[in-house]
Amino acid sequence: MKITVVGAGAVGATCADNIARRQLAQEVVLLDIKEGLSEGKALDMFQTATLNGFDTKITGSTNDYEKTKGSEVVVITSGIPRKPGMTREELIGINAGIVKGVAENILKYSPKAIIIIVSNPMDTMTYLAFKELGLPKKRIIGMGGILDSARFKTYLSMAMNVSPNDLHGMVIGGHGDTTMIPLTRLATYNGIPVSRFLSEEKLQQVAADTMVGGATLTKLIGTSAWYAPGAAVATLVESIVRDQKRIFPCSVYLNGEYGQKDICLGVPVVIGAGGWEKIISLRLSEAEKATFAKSADAVRTMNNVLSTM
Ligand SMILES: NC(=O)C1=CN([C@@H]2O[C@H](COP(=O)(O)OP(=O)(O)OC[C@H]3O[C@@H](n4cnc5c(N)ncnc54)[C@H](O)[C@@H]3O)[C@@H](O)[C@H]2O)C=CC1
Numbered sequence: 001m002k003i004t005v006v007g008a009g010a011v012g013a014t015c016a017d018n019i020a021r022r023q024l025a026q027e028v029v030l031l032d033i034k035e036g037l038s039e040g041k042a043l044d045m046f047q048t049a050t051l052n053g054f055d056t057k058i059t060g061s062t063n064d065y066e067k068t069k070g071s072e073v074v075v076i077t078s079g080i081p082r083k084p085g086m087t088r089e090e091l092i093g094i095n096a097g098i099v100k101g102v103a104e105n106i107l108k109y110s111p112k113a114i115i116i117i118v119s120n121p122m123d124t125m126t127y128l129a130f131k132e133l134g135l136p137k138k139r140i141i142g143m144g145g146i147l148d149s150a151r152f153k154t155y156l157s158m159a160m161n162v163s164p165n166d167l168h169g170m171v172i173g174g175h176g177d178t179t180m181i182p183l184t185r186l187a188t189y190n191g192i193p194v195s196r197f198l199s200e201e202k203l204q205q206v207a208a209d210t211m212v213g214g215a216t217l218t219k220l221i222g223t224s225a226w227y228a229p230g231a232a233v234a235t236l237v238e239s240i241v242r243d244q245k246r247i248f249p250c251s252v253y254l255n256g257e258y259g260q261k262d263i264c265l266g267v268p269v270v271i272g273a274g275g276w277e278k279i280i281s282l283r284l285s286e287a288e289k290a291t292f293a294k295s296a297d298a299v300r301t302m303n304n305v306l307s308t309m
Protein backbone atom coordinates (compact mmCIF):
# COMPACT_ATOMS: atom_id res chain seq x y z
CA MET A 1 0.00 0.00 0.00
CA LYS A 2 1.33 3.38 -1.05
CA ILE A 3 -0.33 6.60 0.07
CA THR A 4 0.50 10.08 -1.19
CA VAL A 5 -0.18 13.28 0.71
CA VAL A 6 0.07 16.45 -1.37
CA GLY A 7 0.97 19.54 0.63
CA ALA A 8 3.60 19.16 3.33
CA GLY A 9 2.25 22.06 5.37
CA ALA A 10 0.55 21.87 8.75
CA VAL A 11 -2.31 19.54 7.79
CA GLY A 12 -0.46 17.41 5.22
CA ALA A 13 2.51 16.71 7.51
CA THR A 14 0.27 15.89 10.49
CA CYS A 15 -1.80 13.61 8.30
CA ALA A 16 1.33 11.77 7.02
CA ASP A 17 2.57 11.44 10.61
CA ASN A 18 -0.75 9.90 11.76
CA ILE A 19 -0.81 7.52 8.77
CA ALA A 20 2.73 6.33 9.52
CA ARG A 21 2.09 5.88 13.26
CA ARG A 22 -0.98 3.78 12.49
CA GLN A 23 1.05 1.69 10.00
CA LEU A 24 -1.55 2.14 7.28
CA ALA A 25 0.92 1.80 4.41
CA GLN A 26 4.33 0.47 3.39
CA GLU A 27 5.17 3.92 2.03
CA VAL A 28 3.87 7.45 2.46
CA VAL A 29 4.96 10.01 -0.14
CA LEU A 30 4.77 13.63 0.98
CA LEU A 31 4.82 16.07 -1.96
CA ASP A 32 5.05 19.86 -1.89
CA ILE A 33 5.90 22.58 -4.37
CA LYS A 34 8.24 24.31 -1.91
CA GLU A 35 11.84 23.15 -2.48
CA GLY A 36 13.10 20.82 0.24
CA LEU A 37 10.11 21.17 2.57
CA SER A 38 8.65 17.70 2.01
CA GLU A 39 12.08 15.99 1.98
CA GLY A 40 12.95 17.66 5.28
CA LYS A 41 9.65 16.87 6.98
CA ALA A 42 9.66 13.29 5.63
CA LEU A 43 13.17 12.67 6.95
CA ASP A 44 12.36 14.22 10.34
CA MET A 45 9.23 12.07 10.56
CA PHE A 46 11.02 8.88 9.45
CA GLN A 47 13.51 9.47 12.26
CA THR A 48 10.62 8.90 14.70
CA ALA A 49 10.13 5.33 13.39
CA THR A 50 12.16 3.69 16.17
CA LEU A 51 10.67 6.08 18.74
CA ASN A 52 7.04 5.66 17.75
CA GLY A 53 7.33 2.03 16.67
CA PHE A 54 6.42 2.03 12.98
CA ASP A 55 8.25 0.99 9.83
CA THR A 56 6.29 2.84 7.18
CA LYS A 57 8.78 4.48 4.82
CA ILE A 58 8.23 8.22 4.42
CA THR A 59 9.50 9.81 1.20
CA GLY A 60 9.60 13.52 0.41
CA SER A 61 9.20 14.96 -3.08
CA THR A 62 9.54 18.49 -4.38
CA ASN A 63 6.87 18.46 -7.09
CA ASP A 64 8.14 15.21 -8.66
CA TYR A 65 4.96 13.24 -9.32
CA GLU A 66 6.91 10.23 -10.61
CA LYS A 67 7.54 9.41 -6.93
CA THR A 68 3.78 9.21 -6.28
CA LYS A 69 3.33 6.56 -9.01
CA GLY A 70 0.93 3.74 -8.16
CA SER A 71 -0.54 5.32 -5.02
CA GLU A 72 -3.76 3.68 -3.90
CA VAL A 73 -4.94 6.61 -1.79
CA VAL A 74 -4.05 10.27 -2.37
CA VAL A 75 -4.83 13.10 0.04
CA ILE A 76 -4.83 16.66 -1.34
CA THR A 77 -4.10 19.34 1.26
CA SER A 78 -2.22 21.78 -0.99
CA GLY A 79 -3.46 25.35 -0.93
CA ILE A 80 -3.57 28.34 1.34
CA PRO A 81 -5.24 28.29 4.76
CA ARG A 82 -7.40 31.14 6.04
CA LYS A 83 -6.27 33.86 8.41
CA PRO A 84 -8.35 35.22 11.33
CA GLY A 85 -11.47 37.02 10.11
CA MET A 86 -11.60 35.18 6.79
CA THR A 87 -14.08 32.55 5.65
CA ARG A 88 -13.02 29.31 3.97
CA GLU A 89 -14.92 30.45 0.87
CA GLU A 90 -12.51 33.36 0.38
CA LEU A 91 -9.76 30.85 -0.45
CA ILE A 92 -11.41 29.72 -3.69
CA GLY A 93 -9.52 32.13 -5.97
CA ILE A 94 -6.11 30.66 -5.18
CA ASN A 95 -6.99 27.11 -4.15
CA ALA A 96 -9.11 26.16 -7.17
CA GLY A 97 -6.11 26.50 -9.50
CA ILE A 98 -3.85 24.61 -7.10
CA VAL A 99 -6.29 21.72 -6.57
CA LYS A 100 -7.02 21.40 -10.30
CA GLY A 101 -3.33 21.27 -11.25
CA VAL A 102 -2.41 18.85 -8.46
CA ALA A 103 -5.34 16.51 -9.17
CA GLU A 104 -4.44 16.32 -12.88
CA ASN A 105 -0.82 15.43 -12.06
CA ILE A 106 -1.88 12.81 -9.54
CA LEU A 107 -4.19 11.13 -12.05
CA LYS A 108 -1.33 10.74 -14.56
CA TYR A 109 0.65 8.57 -12.15
CA SER A 110 -2.07 6.99 -10.00
CA PRO A 111 -5.11 6.45 -12.24
CA LYS A 112 -6.67 3.98 -9.80
CA ALA A 113 -6.32 6.07 -6.64
CA ILE A 114 -9.07 7.02 -4.23
CA ILE A 115 -8.73 10.78 -3.84
CA ILE A 116 -9.44 12.64 -0.60
CA ILE A 117 -9.86 16.41 -0.84
CA VAL A 118 -9.00 18.55 2.18
CA SER A 119 -8.16 21.97 0.66
CA ASN A 120 -10.80 24.65 1.26
CA PRO A 121 -13.46 25.56 0.40
CA MET A 122 -13.60 21.78 0.64
CA ASP A 123 -17.07 20.97 -0.79
CA THR A 124 -16.40 23.10 -3.86
CA MET A 125 -12.86 21.72 -4.26
CA THR A 126 -14.32 18.18 -4.10
CA TYR A 127 -16.87 19.11 -6.78
CA LEU A 128 -14.06 20.60 -8.89
CA ALA A 129 -11.96 17.43 -8.59
CA PHE A 130 -14.98 15.26 -9.49
CA LYS A 131 -15.80 17.34 -12.58
CA GLU A 132 -12.22 17.76 -13.79
CA LEU A 133 -10.99 14.20 -13.29
CA GLY A 134 -14.00 12.26 -14.56
CA LEU A 135 -13.32 9.45 -12.06
CA PRO A 136 -16.08 7.21 -10.67
CA LYS A 137 -17.86 9.23 -7.97
CA LYS A 138 -17.05 6.72 -5.23
CA ARG A 139 -13.34 7.48 -5.55
CA ILE A 140 -13.65 11.20 -4.74
CA ILE A 141 -14.18 11.98 -1.05
CA GLY A 142 -14.20 15.39 0.62
CA MET A 143 -13.00 15.41 4.24
CA GLY A 144 -14.76 17.84 6.59
CA GLY A 145 -17.66 16.14 8.33
CA ILE A 146 -15.41 13.72 10.26
CA LEU A 147 -13.52 16.66 11.71
CA ASP A 148 -16.67 18.66 12.41
CA SER A 149 -18.23 15.62 14.12
CA ALA A 150 -15.09 15.19 16.27
CA ARG A 151 -15.40 18.83 17.31
CA PHE A 152 -19.13 18.37 17.97
CA LYS A 153 -18.39 15.44 20.30
CA THR A 154 -15.63 17.41 22.02
CA TYR A 155 -17.94 20.36 22.73
CA LEU A 156 -20.67 17.96 23.87
CA SER A 157 -18.21 16.23 26.22
CA MET A 158 -17.15 19.56 27.71
CA ALA A 159 -20.79 20.61 28.25
CA MET A 160 -21.73 17.23 29.79
CA ASN A 161 -18.43 16.56 31.57
CA VAL A 162 -18.23 13.01 30.16
CA SER A 163 -15.80 11.15 27.93
CA PRO A 164 -16.00 12.16 24.26
CA ASN A 165 -15.58 8.45 23.48
CA ASP A 166 -19.02 7.67 24.89
CA LEU A 167 -20.63 10.24 22.62
CA HIS A 168 -21.98 9.73 19.12
CA GLY A 169 -23.01 12.51 16.81
CA MET A 170 -22.68 13.70 13.27
CA VAL A 171 -22.34 16.97 11.43
CA ILE A 172 -23.71 16.94 7.88
CA GLY A 173 -24.09 19.62 5.19
CA GLY A 174 -21.34 21.94 4.01
CA HIS A 175 -17.96 22.37 5.69
CA GLY A 176 -18.50 26.09 6.27
CA ASP A 177 -19.07 28.37 9.28
CA THR A 178 -22.73 28.80 8.32
CA THR A 179 -23.39 25.68 6.23
CA MET A 180 -22.59 22.85 8.64
CA ILE A 181 -25.42 21.09 10.44
CA PRO A 182 -24.66 19.46 13.82
CA LEU A 183 -27.44 16.91 14.27
CA THR A 184 -28.17 17.57 17.95
CA ARG A 185 -31.46 15.61 17.82
CA LEU A 186 -29.64 12.40 16.88
CA ALA A 187 -26.60 12.75 19.17
CA THR A 188 -26.37 10.17 21.96
CA TYR A 189 -24.45 9.35 25.14
CA ASN A 190 -23.96 5.62 24.65
CA GLY A 191 -27.30 5.37 22.87
CA ILE A 192 -29.20 7.75 25.19
CA PRO A 193 -30.29 11.03 23.53
CA VAL A 194 -28.06 13.87 24.79
CA SER A 195 -31.21 16.00 25.22
CA ARG A 196 -31.77 13.94 28.41
CA PHE A 197 -28.62 15.53 29.87
CA LEU A 198 -28.47 19.01 28.32
CA SER A 199 -31.06 21.78 28.05
CA GLU A 200 -32.11 22.90 24.57
CA GLU A 201 -30.25 26.16 25.20
CA LYS A 202 -26.99 24.32 26.04
CA LEU A 203 -27.42 22.04 23.02
CA GLN A 204 -27.85 25.04 20.76
CA GLN A 205 -24.68 26.54 22.22
CA VAL A 206 -22.78 23.31 21.50
CA ALA A 207 -24.08 23.39 17.91
CA ALA A 208 -23.07 27.05 17.48
CA ASP A 209 -19.56 26.40 18.90
CA THR A 210 -19.17 23.42 16.56
CA MET A 211 -20.11 25.44 13.50
CA VAL A 212 -17.44 28.07 14.18
CA GLY A 213 -14.98 25.46 15.51
CA GLY A 214 -12.47 26.11 12.74
CA ALA A 215 -12.82 29.90 12.98
CA THR A 216 -12.29 29.80 16.76
CA LEU A 217 -8.99 27.95 16.31
CA THR A 218 -7.92 30.23 13.46
CA LYS A 219 -8.44 33.24 15.72
CA LEU A 220 -6.43 31.66 18.54
CA ILE A 221 -3.56 30.31 16.42
CA GLY A 222 -3.35 32.89 13.62
CA THR A 223 -3.79 30.20 10.95
CA SER A 224 -6.16 27.26 10.74
CA ALA A 225 -5.95 24.03 12.73
CA TRP A 226 -3.97 20.87 11.90
CA TYR A 227 -3.93 18.29 14.75
CA ALA A 228 -7.59 17.28 14.51
CA PRO A 229 -7.72 17.77 10.71
CA GLY A 230 -4.65 15.52 10.22
CA ALA A 231 -6.06 12.85 12.57
CA ALA A 232 -9.47 13.06 10.87
CA VAL A 233 -7.93 12.38 7.45
CA ALA A 234 -5.95 9.43 8.86
CA THR A 235 -9.15 7.97 10.35
CA LEU A 236 -10.81 8.19 6.94
CA VAL A 237 -7.74 6.63 5.25
CA GLU A 238 -7.74 3.84 7.86
CA SER A 239 -11.33 2.88 7.06
CA ILE A 240 -10.38 2.64 3.35
CA VAL A 241 -7.11 0.76 3.85
CA ARG A 242 -8.50 -1.69 6.41
CA ASP A 243 -11.89 -1.90 4.63
CA GLN A 244 -13.59 -1.12 7.94
CA LYS A 245 -16.95 0.01 6.49
CA ARG A 246 -17.21 2.76 9.10
CA ILE A 247 -19.86 5.45 8.71
CA PHE A 248 -18.57 9.02 8.46
CA PRO A 249 -20.14 12.17 7.10
CA CYS A 250 -18.12 13.00 3.97
CA SER A 251 -18.60 15.34 1.05
CA VAL A 252 -19.65 13.15 -1.87
CA TYR A 253 -21.35 13.65 -5.23
CA LEU A 254 -25.11 13.55 -4.80
CA ASN A 255 -27.41 12.44 -7.57
CA GLY A 256 -30.83 12.87 -6.02
CA GLU A 257 -29.96 11.67 -2.50
CA TYR A 258 -31.12 14.07 0.22
CA GLY A 259 -33.08 15.89 -2.50
CA GLN A 260 -29.89 17.25 -4.13
CA LYS A 261 -28.28 16.78 -7.53
CA ASP A 262 -24.96 17.77 -9.08
CA ILE A 263 -23.30 18.87 -5.87
CA CYS A 264 -20.76 17.49 -3.37
CA LEU A 265 -22.05 17.84 0.18
CA GLY A 266 -21.57 16.17 3.56
CA VAL A 267 -23.79 13.13 4.17
CA PRO A 268 -23.18 9.89 6.09
CA VAL A 269 -21.42 7.31 3.92
CA VAL A 270 -19.95 3.85 4.44
CA ILE A 271 -16.19 4.03 3.86
CA GLY A 272 -14.33 0.92 2.72
CA ALA A 273 -11.83 -0.40 0.19
CA GLY A 274 -13.89 0.98 -2.69
CA GLY A 275 -13.93 4.53 -1.36
CA TRP A 276 -17.38 5.71 -0.30
CA GLU A 277 -19.48 2.65 -0.86
CA LYS A 278 -22.99 3.66 0.14
CA ILE A 279 -24.91 6.75 1.21
CA ILE A 280 -26.89 6.30 4.42
CA SER A 281 -30.27 7.96 4.23
CA LEU A 282 -31.18 9.62 7.53
CA ARG A 283 -34.78 10.35 8.45
CA LEU A 284 -34.42 14.09 8.85
CA SER A 285 -37.10 16.28 10.40
CA GLU A 286 -38.74 18.93 8.22
CA ALA A 287 -36.60 21.61 9.89
CA GLU A 288 -33.39 19.62 9.30
CA LYS A 289 -34.38 19.04 5.66
CA ALA A 290 -34.88 22.78 5.20
CA THR A 291 -31.48 23.53 6.78
CA PHE A 292 -29.84 20.96 4.51
CA ALA A 293 -31.43 22.56 1.43
CA LYS A 294 -30.18 25.99 2.56
CA SER A 295 -26.69 24.59 3.05
CA ALA A 296 -26.78 23.10 -0.45
CA ASP A 297 -27.86 26.46 -1.91
CA ALA A 298 -24.84 28.17 -0.34
CA VAL A 299 -22.41 25.50 -1.56
CA ARG A 300 -23.95 25.63 -5.04
CA THR A 301 -23.39 29.39 -5.13
CA MET A 302 -19.67 28.73 -4.49
CA ASN A 303 -19.60 25.98 -7.13
CA ASN A 304 -21.00 28.47 -9.64
CA VAL A 305 -18.00 30.72 -8.99
CA LEU A 306 -15.79 28.01 -10.57
CA SER A 307 -17.27 28.67 -14.01
CA THR A 308 -16.35 32.37 -13.77
CA MET A 309 -12.67 31.63 -13.11
N1 LIG B 1 -11.25 20.10 5.03
C1 LIG B 1 -10.86 20.35 6.26
O1 LIG B 1 -11.46 19.88 7.23
C2 LIG B 1 -9.67 21.21 6.49
C3 LIG B 1 -9.11 21.91 5.45
N2 LIG B 1 -8.01 22.68 5.64
C4 LIG B 1 -7.44 23.31 4.44
O2 LIG B 1 -6.27 22.58 4.07
C5 LIG B 1 -5.40 23.44 3.34
C6 LIG B 1 -3.98 23.33 3.89
O3 LIG B 1 -3.91 23.88 5.18
P1 LIG B 1 -2.51 23.96 5.95
O4 LIG B 1 -1.81 22.67 5.84
O5 LIG B 1 -2.77 24.54 7.27
O6 LIG B 1 -1.74 25.04 5.06
P2 LIG B 1 -0.14 25.21 4.92
O7 LIG B 1 0.08 26.55 4.31
O8 LIG B 1 0.52 24.88 6.20
O9 LIG B 1 0.26 24.08 3.87
C7 LIG B 1 -0.17 24.10 2.55
C8 LIG B 1 0.98 23.56 1.71
O10 LIG B 1 0.54 23.44 0.35
C9 LIG B 1 1.69 23.66 -0.45
N3 LIG B 1 1.32 23.93 -1.83
C10 LIG B 1 0.80 25.07 -2.37
N4 LIG B 1 0.62 24.92 -3.69
C11 LIG B 1 1.03 23.66 -4.01
C12 LIG B 1 1.09 22.92 -5.21
N5 LIG B 1 0.67 23.44 -6.38
N6 LIG B 1 1.58 21.67 -5.18
C13 LIG B 1 1.99 21.13 -4.02
N7 LIG B 1 1.96 21.78 -2.83
C14 LIG B 1 1.48 23.03 -2.84
C15 LIG B 1 2.39 24.82 0.23
O11 LIG B 1 3.75 24.95 -0.18
C16 LIG B 1 2.22 24.46 1.69
O12 LIG B 1 3.35 23.76 2.19
C17 LIG B 1 -6.01 24.83 3.43
O13 LIG B 1 -6.73 25.13 2.26
C18 LIG B 1 -6.95 24.74 4.63
O14 LIG B 1 -7.99 25.66 4.57
C19 LIG B 1 -7.40 22.79 6.86
C20 LIG B 1 -7.93 22.12 7.95
C21 LIG B 1 -9.13 21.31 7.86
Ligand SMILES: O=C([O-])CC(=O)C(=O)O
Residues within 6 Å of the ligand: 081, 082, 088, 120, 147, 213, 214, 215, 218, 224, 225, 229
Ligand atom coordinates in the same frame (compact mmCIF):
# COMPACT_ATOMS: atom_id res chain seq x y z
O1 LIG C 1 -11.05 26.51 9.67
C1 LIG C 1 -10.39 26.36 8.63
O2 LIG C 1 -10.24 27.25 7.77
C2 LIG C 1 -9.75 25.04 8.37
C3 LIG C 1 -10.77 24.01 8.46
O3 LIG C 1 -11.48 23.73 7.50
C4 LIG C 1 -11.09 23.51 9.79
O4 LIG C 1 -10.23 23.50 10.68
O5 LIG C 1 -12.24 23.10 9.97
